[in-house]
Amino acid sequence: MDIKEEQEFLLRVGDEKFTLPYREAIERVNKKLETINKTYSEKLGRTFISSQSSRIKTPESCLKKMIHKGYDIKEKEAQSRLNDIAGIRVICNFLDDIYRLANLLQEEEDVEIIKIKDYVKKPKASGYQSLHVIALVPIEGTEKRKVEIQIRTQAMNFWAVVEHRVIYKKEDNGKAAFEKDLKECARQIYKIDKKMLLIRKRMEQNYC
Ligand code: 0O2
Numbered sequence: 001m002d003i004k005e006e007q008e009f010l011l012r013v014g015d016e017k018f019t020l021p022y023r024e025a026i027e028r029v030n031k032k033l034e035t036i037n038k039t040y041s042e043k044l045g046r047t048f049i050s051s052q053s054s055r056i057k058t059p060e061s062c063l064k065k066m067i068h069k070g071y072d073i074k075e076k077e078a079q080s081r082l083n084d085i086a087g088i089r090v091i092c093n094f095l096d097d098i099y100r101l102a103n104l105l106q107e108e109e110d111v112e113i114i115k116i117k118d119y120v121k122k123p124k125a126s127g128y129q130s131l132h133v134i135a136l137v138p139i140e141g142t143e144k145r146k147v148e149i150q151i152r153t154q155a156m157n158f159w160a161v162v163e164h165r166v167i168y169k170k171e172d173n174g175k176a177a178f179e180k181d182l183k184e185c186a187r188q189i190y191k192i193d194k195k196m197l198l199i200r201k202r203m204e205q206n207y208c
Pocket residue numbers: 057061065081082083084117124126127128132159160161163164168
């Protein structure tokens with residue numbers, strides 16, 4: 001491990017020169033999401049996006065991921081390889097709204113969707129469910145930056161937040177004891193999400 005190279009990387013990736021374009025990209029997508037939410041909450045007659053939050057990945061977290069993935073510890077390499085330096089999390093109430101939102105994002109002219117990872121249809125081995133939309137977003141000039149938009153239901157978010165805190169980044173062996181139970185909880189959560197969607201659809205039929 002080259003300590004000097006790593007320290008240099010941490011400084012560069014934490015510098016405003018590196019982070020500012022990502023902040024601009026986040027701001028742009030956030031504005032789009034707010035507009036979409038306003039339009040569709042009115043159109044659907046219910047809350048479309050329940051909440052949204054964003055963050056810039058910390059230099060330490062970038063470094064950890066770069067090492068884990070075996071990438072060169074270089075700022076340019078981080079920019080091209082890491083999808084989630086700029087991250088936005090969107091929470092919807094219902095399963096179908098996840099895909100409705102992903103489709104709406106695809107219709108946005110200046111948001112180029114480069115990858116979709118569907119961990120709802122195919123959850124991760126941990127049980128993690130979420131739809132990851134990776135977009136290339138223009139900022140000032142000809143520059144673009146990647147933004148990862150994680151879209152999930154409130155129930156999926158509850159699971160992911162708790163699991164992230166108690167297990168996801170832990171390396172000790174003890175975590176194996178909880179993995180089975182957490183996976184089962186994820187399965188139950190999917191069942192609940194499907195049931196809640198069914199309830200909403202039935203109510204919509206009754207009132208239309
Ligand atoms: P953090 O701390 O949340 O930022 P890629 O290069 O995109 O193919 P990557 O980034 O490993 O590879 O992709 P992946 O697996 O789609 O995961 C991206 C993010 O999804 C993670 O970022 C987590 O936020 C979330 N995630 C993935 N798997 C799990 C899981 O099992 N549990 C929980 N709670 N979250 C998960 P980071 O950088 O790993 O972490």
